[in-house]
Amino acid sequence: MNAIRFTSQRRVLAAAILAASLPMAPAIAQEAPAKIGLFLELTGGSASTTSEASQLGVELAISEINAAGGIGGRKLQMVVADTQTDATVGVGEMKRLVLQDEVDFVFGPVISQVFMAAAPVVNEAKVSSIGSTGSMAITPTFAPYYFSTLINAEVQAKKMVSQAVDVRKAKKVAILSDTGAQAKDFVAAVKKELEARGVELTGTQEYQYRATDMTPQFLALRRSEPEELLFFTSSGEDGGHALKSLSELGWDIHVTGNWSIGAFAEIVEQIAGKEAMKNVTGANYRGFTYCKGGEQPTAFLDLVAKAKTFAPDRAARASMTFVALFYDATYLMKAAVEGTGNKWEGPAIAAWIEKNAGSVKGVTGVYTPSATSHFLYDANAVVTVIPSERGEANIQERADCS
Structure with a gap:
């Protein structure tokens, strides 16, 4: 019995020595997720018609992008901030997103005054963002890494x-x-x-x-x-x-x-x-309109169907216009990051969007930003x-x- 136990122990020891002598298999690197901030008026004046829909558009696009492998091998993780339709609250929430959560990109807001108050935070951090504000005071000089989906x-x-x-x-x-x-x-x-x-x-x-x-x-x-x-x-x-x-x-x-x-x-x-x-x-x-007896906006109608499948209750009460605007904006972000060689820095993304956004096909219409205007759509889209x-x-x- 002792001989059997001794032989068994020797086998275990030999196996351990052999394993230690073999080269270790390389660990599979797991890319950290890219953090996407949602900086929206989820409570307060604009919540009922715009911000909830904007969030739905981003979430739908992110779910599709993640299912396809993410961006540059990185999945996208959302971090939500509620401005409460208040500029002072908005500044605090933007600081949390940028300084504490260290987001890579920001979507929102939909109120010009809120973004104008928070702009210095994203400017200093060089974080790119796409919102839906219409004030002409929000120029590339005022906010060099920010773009707007709104008709100005x-x-x-x-x-x-x-x-x-x-x-x-x-x-x-x-x-x-x-x-x-x-x-x-x-x-x-x-x-x-x-x-x-x-x-x-x-x-x-x-x-x-x-x-x-x-x-x-x-x-x-x-x-x-x-x-x-x-x-x-x-x-x-x-x-x-x-x-x-x-x-x-x-x-x-x-x-x-x-x-x-x-x-x-x-x-x-x-x-x-x-x-x-x-x-x-x-x-x-133009992308949301039709003529009787003419061609229907099939891309928009297809998006509406996807949104209803993705989140039926929210889609039923959401402004599908804003769902489409922010769905498109999320894919524009993806194209910009990939177009820069998977860079997330604000200057690189902004420069790419200024020069190349027109090549990105969206539901809403053709993008037409430039170095002098960061409004993504011009009069031809209206x-x-x-x-x-x-x-x-x-x-x-x-x-x-x-």
């Missing part, structure tokens, strides 16, 4: 003045807008455009964001006797309350609305009623729509269809 205030102003003056033949117009930074840029751009065309601006009125009654503003504007009203609202809810106030006042005047009136037409109609929409045009991205005429998934009928 100047583009909207030119499109709306063209609709009111060239199509509607108005000689006198008035403006209703909110008090936000983007709205102020819009008013300045409209004034410049009207002056160049020799069209009279009879009056301007502002309302506080999230106001529900604009009757005093409309009474003042009606006294100035315009032939056309230009609406610039920052949310579908504001657009709905504005049209509801106008309808209740009984003022029968045509309204040329901005992008919010088009993109959030369903919300506008829920508040104002269908009758209040009959004398209104809006604006929207069309006038009839917001009361909507098809599947709330796609908009274009007003210029023959």
Whole structure:
């Protein structure tokens, strides 16, 4: 028995010595995930229509990218920050994302004032970001590594003045807008455009964001006797309350609305009623529109179907416009990182997007940024729509269809 035990022990010892003498197999390197910050207004004024949808768009794209192996072998990990639609809170949350969580990229916000307050944080850290803000003050000089998916205030102003003056033949117009930074840029751009065309601006009125009654503003504007009203609202809810106030006042005047009136037409109609929409045009991205009997925006409709499968409850209440904008933006980020040889540094990504974004095919339209403008879409991406005429998934009928 002792001989058997001794032999067994010798075999174990020999096996251990042999194993120690063999070269060790190299460990398989596990790349750390790339951290993606979501810097969004998840509570507060814009949460119901924009930020939740923006988050859904990023999440859907990230799930697809991770399923395909990630970017440069790195999976993507989301880190969520809620600005609460407050600039001061936003600065604190951006510091947490950049300094504590050390994110590689940031998506958001959707409110210009929030980003303008937080911009110094990402600038110093050289972190790239894509949001959906419209203020003209957010230039490549102000924020060199930031890009916006939103149709900027100047583009909207030119499109709306063209609709009111060239199509509607108005000689006198008035403006209703909110008090936000983007709205102020819009008013300045409209004034410049009207002056160049020799069209009279009879009056301007502002309302506080999230106001529900604009009757005093409309009474003042009606006294100035315009032939056309230009609406610039920052949310579908504001657009709905504005049209509801106008309808209740009984003022029968045509309204040329901005992008919010088009993109959030369903919300506008829920508040104002269908009758209040009959004398209104809006604006929207070409990729979300159609002509009756013509080609449908199949890329957008396919994305809507994917979003409904991915997160049915959230997709049912989300603005699919913002889902598409941030879904596209996530793939633009992927293309930029891969195009730079898997670099995540802000200067490298920004330079690539400025020069190469037009080669990236998205749902929304063709990208057209440059070294002098970090707005990802120009006027060619925007069309006038009839917001009361909507098809599947709330796609908009274009007003210029023959």
